Amino acid sequence: MKRIIAILLISVLMFACKTVPFTGRKQLSLISNQTVLTLSLQQYNDFIHSAQLSNDANAKAMVTRVGQRLAAAVSTYYRSNGKSAELKNFSWEFNLVNSTQVNAFCMPGGKIVVYTGILQYTQTEDGLAVVLGHEIAHALAQHANERLSQQVAVQLGGIGLDVALSNKSQETRNLGAAVFGLGAQVGVLLPFSRKHELEADRIGLILMAMAGYNPQTAPAFWQRMAANGTKTPEFFSTHPSDANRIKQLQSCMPEALRYYKK
Numbered sequence: 001m002k003r004i005i006a007i008l009l010i011s012v013l014m015f016a017c018k019t020v021p022f023t024g025r026k027q028l029s030l031i032s033n034q035t036v037l038t039l040s041l042q043q044y045n046d047f048i049h050s051a052q053l054s055n056d057a058n059a060k061a062m063v064t065r066v067g068q069r070l071a072a073a074v075s076t077y078y079r080s081n082g083k084s085a086e087l088k089n090f091s092w093e094f095n096l097v098n099s100t101q102v103n104a105f106c107m108p109g110g111k112i113v114v115y116t117g118i119l120q121y122t123q124t125e126d127g128l129a130v131v132l133g134h135e136i137a138h139a140l141a142q143h144a145n146e147r148l149s150q151q152v153a154v155q156l157g158g159i160g161l162d163v164a165l166s167n168k169s170q171e172t173r174n175l176g177a178a179v180f181g182l183g184a185q186v187g188v189l190l191p192f193s194r195k196h197e198l199e200a201d202r203i204g205l206i207l208m209a210m211a212g213y214n215p216q217t218a219p220a221f222w223q224r225m226a227a228n229g230t231k232t233p234e235f236f237s238t239h240p241s242d243a244n245r246i247k248q249l250q251s252c253m254p255e256a257l258r259y260y261k262k
């Protein structure tokens with residue numbers, strides 16, 4: 001009996017592994033993408049309904065322009081590698097929200113939100129591409145699914161994961177908020193792991209380079225954030241930045257520059 005359970009467990013885990021684009025890392029994925037999408041869309045709609053969208057036409061146009069350029073580069077790359085099917089659940093949306101919070105995120109499925117508070121740190125379109133490239137990378141690499149898989153496996157004992165997540169309880173919503181990076185609103189913060197951060201940095205650099213933004217502007221952005229660490233609690237608490245991280249970013253630069261066309 002024990003042997004049968006072990007064999008079942010191994011086959012579930014093998015089946016539950018996916019491969020991260022660009023890096024080739026194997027990741028745990030116990031939850032269907034459809035469930036993650038349903039849950040994240042719920043969070044996104046709640047958020048957008050209560051958010052105060054910016055009326056700054058120039059800034060809004062910039063967010064859309066940079067976001068669309070990155071999304072187009074992603075589509076081109078996936079198409080030329082025969083992987084368009086992996087983007088079928090992506091329906092890009094770009095929003096600029098009035099807030100002093102220094103924050104930005106990309107939900108699973110490509111729902112992008114930028115807070116006006118982060119624009120003083122991004123400064124240029126290249127700077128904004130650093131943030132959006134990084135956030136889109138989290139979405140493409142399905143870090144939310146991996147985080148949910150890990151969290152739910154711990155919290156709910158790994159039984160009936162999809163069922164547990166679809167019951168819309170407050171606990172589930174809070175877990176979703178924490179996982180999708182909206183935790184600041186509900187007081188539950190789940191920082192990205194160092195592994196996910198570095199992976200999003202690496203993929204983000206490639207994405208911005210593919211879209212024609214200079215990846216060499218990225219370290220300066222993170223240095224600006226680090227210099228104001230205590231004053232930028234939201235983004236900073238989920239995206240800790242330090243000398244080591246910036247060093248890692250530099251080590252990814254040659255790879256990103258291969259994709260860079262001015």
Ligand SMILES: [Zn+2]
Pocket residue numbers: 134135138192196197200238239
């Ligand atoms: Zn991140």
